[in-house]
Amino acid sequence: MSTIKVTGYHEANQTLALRDLEQSLYDEGKVMFQDVLVTLHGEAHRRRRLLEMKIFKKDFFNYYEKEVLPPVVERTLARFLPTGRAELMDFGRRTMLDLTADFAGIDRPLGTDEERNDMLRLLQGMAAAATLGQFDGDREPVKESVRQTIREFDERFFTPSASRRQALLDRFNAGEISESELPRDILTVLLRNEDAIELPRDMIVRETAFYYLAGAHTSVHSLTHSMHEMFQWGASHPEDAERIRRDPLFVQRCVHESMRLHPSSPIAQRKPVCPVHLPTGDEVKEGDTVVISLFEANRQAANFGEDAASFNPHRQLPGTLPPYGLTFGVGIHTCLGRSLAAGDVAKAGTDPETHQYGTVTLIARALIAANARPDPDHPPQREANIAREAWATYPVLLG
Numbered sequence: 001m002s003t004i005k006v007t008g009y010h011e012a013n014q015t016l017a018l019r020d021l022e023q024s025l026y027d028e029g030k031v032m033f034q035d036v037l038v039t040l041h042g043e044a045h046r047r048r049r050l051l052e053m054k055i056f057k058k059d060f061f062n063y064y065e066k067e068v069l070p071p072v073v074e075r076t077l078a079r080f081l082p083t084g085r086a087e088l089m090d091f092g093r094r095t096m097l098d099l100t101a102d103f104a105g106i107d108r109p110l111g112t113d114e115e116r117n118d119m120l121r122l123l124q125g126m127a128a129a130a131t132l133g134q135f136d137g138d139r140e141p142v143k144e145s146v147r148q149t150i151r152e153f154d155e156r157f158f159t160p161s162a163s164r165r166q167a168l169l170d171r172f173n174a175g176e177i178s179e180s181e182l183p184r185d186i187l188t189v190l191l192r193n194e195d196a197i198e199l200p201r202d203m204i205v206r207e208t209a210f211y212y213l214a215g216a217h218t219s220v221h222s223l224t225h226s227m228h229e230m231f232q233w234g235a236s237h238p239e240d241a242e243r244i245r246r247d248p249l250f251v252q253r254c255v256h257e258s259m260r261l262h263p264s265s266p267i268a269q270r271k272p273v274c275p276v277h278l279p280t281g282d283e284v285k286e287g288d289t290v291v292i293s294l295f296e297a298n299r300q301a302a303n304f305g306e307d308a309a310s311f312n313p314h315r316q317l318p319g320t321l322p323p324y325g326l327t328f329g330v331g332i333h334t335c336l337g338r339s340l341a342a343g344d345v346a347k348a349g350t351d352p353e354t355h356q357y358g359t360v361t362l363i364a365r366a367l368i369a370a371n372a373r374p375d376p377d378h379p380p381q382r383e384a385n386i387a388r389e390a391w392a393t394y395p396v397l398l399g
């Protein structure tokens with residue numbers, strides 16, 4: 001039983017594409033991740049992914065960026081602007097919570113701060129399952145607490161959301177309403193189940209909650225890292241500070257560069273389903289573990305240049321290299337929310353008016369427009385005791 005670590009960019013890329021390597025990052029967190037998309041393999045994974053991809057029907061991104069996102073960002077900003085300050089992680093959590101809940105299909109009928117706080121608490125409770133593999137103490141109490149949190153999420157949020165959608169689907173099936181009157185979210189796609197695949201109810205509960213985790217946590221970290229990098233870069237490059245204020249394509253360039261440096265999931269992990277020859281030259285078999293370091297792959301000087309470990313939004317890359325490197329993975333588990341979070345990569349001639357920017361850039365733009373800047377009296381704090389680099393708090397002034 002050996003563990004092989006892959007750090008080269010091309011090796012990591014090719015390793016993620018190997019079909020005889022199965023997901024293993026969430027093996028310890030089955031209480032939450034059993035049978036959710038990211039842990040499925042082979043035909044079961046293909047069929048579920050195809051079903052869920054139905055959400056991206058024509059015009060989805062335009063609808064999401066023009067209709068779903070602006071009111072959410074406006075509402076969150078309205079909460080903080082009068083105080084003249086915000087904490088970026090908290091700001092990000094509140095915005096992303098609403099956005100990913102809308103995408104997953106979880107209603108918040110009251111729309112109050114209290115309801116949002118309850119949801120945040122449930123989200124944090126379920127997220128504990130993702131790091132069970134690295135938890136040294138007794139895991140059983142943590143698992144039991146995750147089980148209880150899922151039950152509470154089910155009763156409080158999932159069941160009413162599913163009932164409302166099922167009633168709409170019944171009316172749609174009876175020809176009483178049109179497709180455009182159905183909610184555009186994952187829960188509706190799963191309840192509608194156009195491909196008639198097997199979807200037990202408890203699995204749908206976990207899948208919906210998983211979307212919540214996959215979308216919110218990752219994007220919150222990406223947003224805070226991006227704002228930090230832009231603050232730093234703008235302070236030492238005054239000509240670009242001005243560009244950050246007025247050029248949305250440049251802001252997206254900064255966000256992609258920051259995503260490359262700070263992938264929210266620093267590693268991917270797989271286990272072989274049979275003997276496999278890895279692109280590194282290593283031979284692995286069942287029982288072994290393959291760790292793919294997205295963090296290290298994204299900082300390879302051979303691919304991203306001598307200054308690969310530092311932030312440089314003017315980095316020139318060949319068209320074959322995505323500006324965010326392997327941050328969204330590749331292969332069968334490539335992030336399904338990549339376009340939502342990161343948007344399209346701009347090319348020469350991209351029209352800034354119609355370009356799809358992604359949620360992280362759009363939220364960063366709203367913060368920049370609100371004149372967000374580091375609070376000199378309350379410096380940001382890094383998260384202690386966790387393997388990946390992350391911000392614990394990042395106070396800013398607004399207005």
Ligand code: HEM
Pocket residue numbers: 023025037038039049100103211214215216218219222263264265268269326327328329330332333334335336337338340341360
């Ligand atoms: C900056 C934000 C994000 C980052 C860095 C990120 C990163 C990733 C990575 C690295 C994977 C692949 C995991 C693996 O290969 O083991 C992944 C998978 C996934 N992500 Fe994201 N993600 C982000 C945002 C989102 C959003 C907004 C959503 C949905 C709304 C989402 C939904 C998913 C799903 C469903 C999968 C599993 C896909 C599959 O297994 O087929 N992600 N993400």
